[in-house]
Amino acid sequence: MIELAYLSLAIGLIFQTFGVVALHRFPDVYTRLHGATKCTTFGSIFIYLAVIIIGAIQFFEGNTQGMQLSLHTLLVMLLLLLTNPTGAHAIARAAYRSGIKPALAVVDKLKGVRI
Amino acid sequence: MSFKITVVFSFLFYLALSAGSGNLGLWSGEELVFALLFAVISAALVSRIFNAVGLKPNKSFLSPKRWVLLIAYVAGPLFVEMAKANLDVAYRVLTGKIKPGIVKIPSGLKTNFGTTLLANSITLTPGTLTVDVDDKKNLYVHWIYVKKKEPDCGDICSNFPDWIRRIAE
Amino acid sequence: MIEMGITLFFTAAILAVLAIICIARLALGPTTADRAVALDTTNTVIAAALVVLGTAFNQIIFIDVAIIYAMLTFVSTLFISKYMEEKG
Known part of the structure; x- marks a missing residue:
């Protein structure tokens, strides 16, 4: 059971690293947002899953704090799943409206549309 | 209320x-x-x-059936698509192969909540990021590797609208 | 149990390094939007590090701090984007 926690910690760390590397590798705001949002959300979910598993193990060993640990981490996970894409969407819209054009774009359907 | x-x-x-x-x-x-x-x-x-x-x-959200469907949607299809999305982004980070562009897709949903859910789902699925939405609920999506210049909903958001129609409308 | 503590501290250390790499983009970023993206990513990484550290020290209160941190940084991201939109 504890190996499962280690495994999801490792997966989470790998995806967090990809997300942070994407910040430095891609050329403009929109492509950076792709890497940053998807990879850090997914990586954080796996890290939180590992913590939930550790809490469950503590709970079954007779430590009542384990349940609190799992419940609070579950709340953080739900909040993250709800807020992270919304924040990315807000930044992308603000970037487009403040006049940043997508780099290397082959098609731009939003150009000239008044919303 | x-x-x-x-x-x-x-x-x-x-x-x-x-x-x-x-x-x-x-x-x-x-x-x-x-x-x-x-x-x-x-x-x-x-x-x-x-x-x-x-x-x-919105009173229709008090029915528990929608909540069960929402949880099933997040844990089932959305999670699978998120896993695919991350492998896709990891591949693009490693190889640097991108061909970005902003495309327009008609969502075909009526409620505001449904559109929000679809936009958030699109942001978490492979290679796409919602940038803006207009009054007719058309979504403007930034696509990291453009395959078609005039896509419809099936190209980007696999079968999400069917799920969301059951959850939100 | 001691081994688990070491693994968790190690994880938190890697997350701290990742946060510092994000802050490099925050300093370099050519436009305001780039900086906003970097700040958002830094906040996500730091919230994860808080939860991991809370588990390592066995302190539930760290995780409550992470909840409040996630909420407040979400609001701050929304405010920064609103400001960018108005500024044009």
């Missing part, structure tokens, strides 16, 4: 945060009293703001 719903939700949130504090089931008696007190106070403050902004609660 919005007052009652806010009371219930803040009460449940307080209970989740203070679980395991006492001997009355999971909670102690003082915690339960304080939970109710804080729930009523915060709901009184928040419902005034909701009324001032003009937000109306």
Whole structure:
């Protein structure tokens, strides 16, 4: 059971690293947002899953704090799943409206549309 | 109406945060009293703001069937697509192969909540990021590797609209 | 149990390094939007590090701090984007 926690910690760390590397590798705001949002959300979910598993193990060993640990981490996970894409969407819209054009774009359907 | 719903939700949130504090089931008696007190106070403050902004609660969300469907949707198809999305982004990070562009897709949904859910799902799925939405609920999507210049919904958001129509409409 | 503590501290250390790499983008970023993206990513990484550290020290209160941190940084991201939109 504890190996499962280690495994999801490792997966989470790998995806967090990809997300942070994407910040430095891609050329403009929109492509950076792709890497940053998807990879850090997914990586954080796996890290939180590992913590939930550790809490469950503590709970079954007779430590009542384990349940609190799992419940609070579950709340953080739900909040993250709800807020992270919304924040990315807000930044992308603000970037487009403040006049940043997508780099290397082959098609731009939003150009000239008044919303 | 919005007052009652806010009371219930803040009460449940307080209970989740203070679980395991006492001997009355999971909670102690003082915690339960304080939970109710804080729930009523915060709901009184928040419902005034909701009324001032003009937000109306949607009664169809009180049916538990929609909540079960929402949880099944997040844990099932959305999670699989998220896994695919991350492998896709990892591949693009490693190789640097991108061909970005902004495309327009008609969502075909009617409610605001459904559009929000679809936009958030699209942001978490492979290679796409919602940038803007217009009055007719058409989504403008930034696509990291453009395959078609005039895509329809099936190219980007696999079968999400069917799920969301059942959840939100 | 001691081994688990070491693993968790190690994880938190890697997350701290990742946060510092994000802050490099925050300093370099040519436009305001780039900086906003970097700030958002930093906040997500730091919230994860808080939860991991809370588990390592066995302190539930760290996780409550992470909840509040996630909420407040979400609001701050929304405010920064609103400001960028108005500024044009």
